[in-house]
Amino acid sequence: MGPINKSREDKETGRVEAFSDGIFAIAITLLVLNLKVPAFESLAGQSLESFLFAQWPVFLAYLLSFATILIMWVNHHHLFSMIRRIDNTFLFINGGLLLVVSFAPYPTSLLAEHIQHDYAVLAMAFYAGMSLLAAIFYNLLWNYASRGNRLLASNVDKNMVEAVNKQYRFGPHIYVVAFMFSFINVWISLLICLLLAIFWAFIGIFGKPEGKARADYQPSQKAV
Amino acid sequence: MGPINKSREDKETGRVEAFSDGIFAIAITLLVLNLKVPAFESLAGQSLESFLFAQWPVFLAYLLSFATILIMWVNHHHLFSMIRRIDNTFLFINGGLLLVVSFAPYPTSLLAEHIQHDYAVLAMAFYAGMSLLAAIFYNLLWNYASRGNRLLASNVDKNMVEAVNKQYRFGPHIYVVAFMFSFINVWISLLICLLLAIFWAFIGIFGKPEGKARADYQPSQKAV
Amino acid sequence: MGPINKSREDKETGRVEAFSDGIFAIAITLLVLNLKVPAFESLAGQSLESFLFAQWPVFLAYLLSFATILIMWVNHHHLFSMIRRIDNTFLFINGGLLLVVSFAPYPTSLLAEHIQHDYAVLAMAFYAGMSLLAAIFYNLLWNYASRGNRLLASNVDKNMVEAVNKQYRFGPHIYVVAFMFSFINVWISLLICLLLAIFWAFIGIFGKPEGKARADYQPSQKAV
Amino acid sequence: MGPINKSREDKETGRVEAFSDGIFAIAITLLVLNLKVPAFESLAGQSLESFLFAQWPVFLAYLLSFATILIMWVNHHHLFSMIRRIDNTFLFINGGLLLVVSFAPYPTSLLAEHIQHDYAVLAMAFYAGMSLLAAIFYNLLWNYASRGNRLLASNVDKNMVEAVNKQYRFGPHIYVVAFMFSFINVWISLLICLLLAIFWAFIGIFGKPEGKARADYQPSQKAV
Numbered sequence: 001m002g003p004i005n006k007s008r009e010d011k012e013t014g015r016v017e018a019f020s021d022g023i024f025a026i027a028i029t030l031l032v033l034n035l036k037v038p039a040f041e042s043l044a045g046q047s048l049e050s051f052l053f054a055q056w057p058v059f060l061a062y063l064l065s066f067a068t069i070l071i072m073w074v075n076h077h078h079l080f081s082m083i084r085r086i087d088n089t090f091l092f093i094n095g096g097l098l099l100v101v102s103f104a105p106y107p108t109s110l111l112a113e114h115i116q117h118d119y120a121v122l123a124m125a126f127y128a129g130m131s132l133l134a135a136i137f138y139n140l141l142w143n144y145a146s147r148g149n150r151l152l153a154s155n156v157d158k159n160m161v162e163a164v165n166k167q168y169r170f171g172p173h174i175y176v177v178a179f180m181f182s183f184i185n186v187w188i189s190l191l192i193c194l195l196l197a198i199f200w201a202f203i204g205i206f207g208k209p210e211g212k213a214r215a216d217y218q219p220s221q222k223a224v
Numbered sequence: 225m226g227p228i229n230k231s232r233e234d235k236e237t238g239r240v241e242a243f244s245d246g247i248f249a250i251a252i253t254l255l256v257l258n259l260k261v262p263a264f265e266s267l268a269g270q271s272l273e274s275f276l277f278a279q280w281p282v283f284l285a286y287l288l289s290f291a292t293i294l295i296m297w298v299n300h301h302h303l304f305s306m307i308r309r310i311d312n313t314f315l316f317i318n319g320g321l322l323l324v325v326s327f328a329p330y331p332t333s334l335l336a337e338h339i340q341h342d343y344a345v346l347a348m349a350f351y352a353g354m355s356l357l358a359a360i361f362y363n364l365l366w367n368y369a370s371r372g373n374r375l376l377a378s379n380v381d382k383n384m385v386e387a388v389n390k391q392y393r394f395g396p397h398i399y400v401v402a403f404m405f406s407f408i409n410v411w412i413s414l415l416i417c418l419l420l421a422i423f424w425a426f427i428g429i430f431g432k433p434e435g436k437a438r439a440d441y442q443p444s445q446k447a448v
Numbered sequence: 449m450g451p452i453n454k455s456r457e458d459k460e461t462g463r464v465e466a467f468s469d470g471i472f473a474i475a476i477t478l479l480v481l482n483l484k485v486p487a488f489e490s491l492a493g494q495s496l497e498s499f500l501f502a503q504w505p506v507f508l509a510y511l512l513s514f515a516t517i518l519i520m521w522v523n524h525h526h527l528f529s530m531i532r533r534i535d536n537t538f539l540f541i542n543g544g545l546l547l548v549v550s551f552a553p554y555p556t557s558l559l560a561e562h563i564q565h566d567y568a569v570l571a572m573a574f575y576a577g578m579s580l581l582a583a584i585f586y587n588l589l590w591n592y593a594s595r596g597n598r599l600l601a602s603n604v605d606k607n608m609v610e611a612v613n614k615q616y617r618f619g620p621h622i623y624v625v626a627f628m629f630s631f632i633n634v635w636i637s638l639l640i641c642l643l644l645a646i647f648w649a650f651i652g653i654f655g656k657p658e659g660k661a662r663a664d665y666q667p668s669q670k671a672v
Numbered sequence: 673m674g675p676i677n678k679s680r681e682d683k684e685t686g687r688v689e690a691f692s693d694g695i696f697a698i699a700i701t702l703l704v705l706n707l708k709v710p711a712f713e714s715l716a717g718q719s720l721e722s723f724l725f726a727q728w729p730v731f732l733a734y735l736l737s738f739a740t741i742l743i744m745w746v747n748h749h750h751l752f753s754m755i756r757r758i759d760n761t762f763l764f765i766n767g768g769l770l771l772v773v774s775f776a777p778y779p780t781s782l783l784a785e786h787i788q789h790d791y792a793v794l795a796m797a798f799y800a801g802m803s804l805l806a807a808i809f810y811n812l813l814w815n816y817a818s819r820g821n822r823l824l825a826s827n828v829d830k831n832m833v834e835a836v837n838k839q840y841r842f843g844p845h846i847y848v849v850a851f852m853f854s855f856i857n858v859w860i861s862l863l864i865c866l867l868l869a870i871f872w873a874f875i876g877i878f879g880k881p882e883g884k885a886r887a888d889y890q891p892s893q894k895a896v
Contacts, residue, residue: 027256029695030698038785039785049794066774074760113261246470246472250474250478254478312522319518329480337486338496342496471701473697550700554709
């Protein structure tokens with residue numbers, strides 16, 4: 001009964017992951033459509049160099065959003081490596097998370113367009129608010145799945161579950177800070193978002209010993 | 225013979241699901257392209273806040289369509305968890321359903337653009353008509369697959385098949401009502417579509433006992 | 449040795465199919481971006497009804513292209529159900545086919561924009577030319593894979609291989625006819641493309657006995 | 673222990689490959705959005721033929737970028753057929769590579785728009801710079817994975833690893849040459865990029881004996 005059960009456990013999340021991967025991949029690739037190529041005629045005397053340099057907030061917003069979605073995907077991957085079962089509530093929480101992911105190109109574009117203009121505060125607050133919402137959905141997803149081991153693999157490493165609990169608990173609070181700073185100083189708010197993205201990435205890279213990292217992935221015997 | 229046969233059964237739908245997942249994921253992500261970011265110059269004195277608030281029908285249409293496609297995907301997932309074999313007729317009915325799914329960004333955009341203007345009736349009728357068409361294709365797909373257990377797993381739960389039969393039978397009728405109401409009162413028609421989306425979601429979440437829900441997913445031993 | 453070898457055979461095409469499925473799914477979904485929603489202001493007195501009716505060639509081109517890509521996907525699925533091994537030449541022929549598939553939204557859009565105007569001939573020739581190119585790539589792919597059973601499963605049904613050979617041999621010739629007719633009468637050329645799409649679909653649906661159809665899919669034990 | 677371990681090894685890269693495939697597939701398909709269909713009204717006396725012919729740099733850039741992304745995907749496929757384990761550093765190097773892939777439509781569009789105008793040098797340098805960056809990320813990815821067999825399959829063919837090492841070592845150098853030539857003669861720089869694409873493709877097709885090619889793919893027992 002054991003092995004059969006185990007193989008059943010593994011397969012349940014397959015199609016949810018495939019669908020989620022699709023949305024992550026499309027959202028991250030659609031970001032490039034925010035980068036406008038100036039037609040030769042529209043340059044009107046301005047050099048292409050100066051046009052591209054003037055677009056630096058667009059490129060920065062592109063990089064920030066690419067990194068954010070990539071890190072969200074890596075985290076999604078981590079969580080799902082510990083999750084074995086699904087139910088409909090879980091599907092809809094995951095759907096809410098995917099809503100934020102697929103919506104991401106919009107606040108990115110808004111920020112890129114307005115960070116140097118009069119409405120920088122609103123655009124930055126919108127962007128930080130979206131990041132906050134994403135952090136909240138990750139917490140909901142993880143809390144729902146991990147409470148009483150509801151959807152986790154039976155052999156999941158308790159220490160790793162506890163580590164994720166800790167990391168996730170403080171994420172939303174910092175995004176609340178970034179959100180509030182957007183009304184005081186847009187650039188500090190942006191910096192917090194950037195630093196947090198770098199922090200999440202480094203947590204990912206250095207946050208646990210190599211051996212752990214492998215152990216983390218090994219149980220992920222899903223096919224996709 | 226038994227297990228080999230069973231494993232063969234499971235694999236047949238794999239690539240259809242992957243292709244369908246791709247289309248669902250892209251259609252749901254393309255919706256964000258309907259949300260326009262105003263260039264700073266084009267605001268022309270209007271504040272960004274008032275611009276964004278004035279766009280509320282666009283955001284509402286975005287949310288409604290996101291929820292609709294997500295719910296359609298969850299239902300697609302449910303049906304395919306009971307389906308084991310495919311044939312060409314099934315592939316083309318599924319193709320018709322995917323046509324409606326991938327077309328969804330258009331009526332969404334039409335509704336968002338016109339619900340506050342003179343052509344709200346036409347735009348709402350178009351939107352409700354699309355929802356009706358989707359419901360009809362789901363019925364065709366399910367009837368074709370389930371009649372005489374044509375494409376279902378041999379060990380599928382008869383009660384679950386009957387439950388889906390019941391739920392699906394009344395869906396199109398309510399969308400006919402929503403369609404007709406679009407000619408009387410656009411907002412009532414929109415409300416019916418919203419309520420129906422919420423209803424489908426709750427059916428998904430609360431419509432069957434936890435144990436059932438798991439049983440529903442467990443047979444889905446497909447790799448993707 | 450036997451079963452291990454067989455399982456190895458099955459897996460080789462997995463990632464090519466996933467990548468191809470992705471391109472088919474995106475190309476078929478991007479078609480919707482050709483359908484323009486008129487802004488309320490731009491209607492300028494014209495009713496939305498008359499605007500939408502005047503757009504019928506756009507909708508027809510959308511449907512034709514959706515059907516064409518869907519049928520190409522079904523055929524791709526069929527071929528790959530018989531193919532077990534891959535090599536680099538095969539990957540690049542498949543890449544050429546994917547080039548045509550992902551390019552499809554362009555001639556579709558060109559046809560929709562110009563079929564009612566002075567350059568209908570050029571737009572129709574472009575469209576028929578693309579269909580011809582697709583048919584040629586399918587032939588190249590199939591010939592390369594099937595010659596001397598180069599990449600086919602060892603236990604593939606010879607009759608089915610022969611049936612595909614026959615069907616594929618005459619496809620390009622009819623698209624040559626459609627291409628030539630585009631210079632004589634655009635609408636006859638379009639009709640040939642439509643009829644050919646319907647024909648391919650019916651070949652798919654009715655072209656072989658049920659039992660065969662199932663046998664056709666059963667060997668496809670790939671995971672995706 | 674052996675076979676279980678082996679099956680675990682195979683599965684680790686599954687979801688990374690699926691996510692990467694998604695991004696490759698979307699980036700390659702989004703390229704078509706760079707091809708503009710002229711509205712009938714906007715032709716203004718110019719014939720459609722002359723409009724399309726004048727667009728040849730756009731079509732050339734489209735083909736070059738399609739071929740480049742396709743070849744990058746084939747190479748990605750090759751590398752991953754030898755890689756069995758992943759860790760977070762690897763995920764982020766792969767993320768950097770995907771950044772370049774998903775960014776590719778932008779320099780392509782820039783090149784197509786400006787290669788016949790005053791800013792051809794900048795556009796070409798941008799394009800060659802991107803290709804160089806892609807080559808560098810491939811080297812980083814491969815070096816990280818292959819150093820001391822860190823992430824490779826234990827039974828990987830040493831000769832093949834050495835062959836890839838050799839091929840990859842000289843790639844970036846040639847792109848440096850192409851990059852520098854963009855400041856001297858744009859067309860020579862473009863030609864180098866074209867030749868290099870053809871070279872990579874031929875390496876792929878003819879660079880190893882048939883038997884090797886199969887051996888290369890057979891270990892790839894991943895499900896997707």
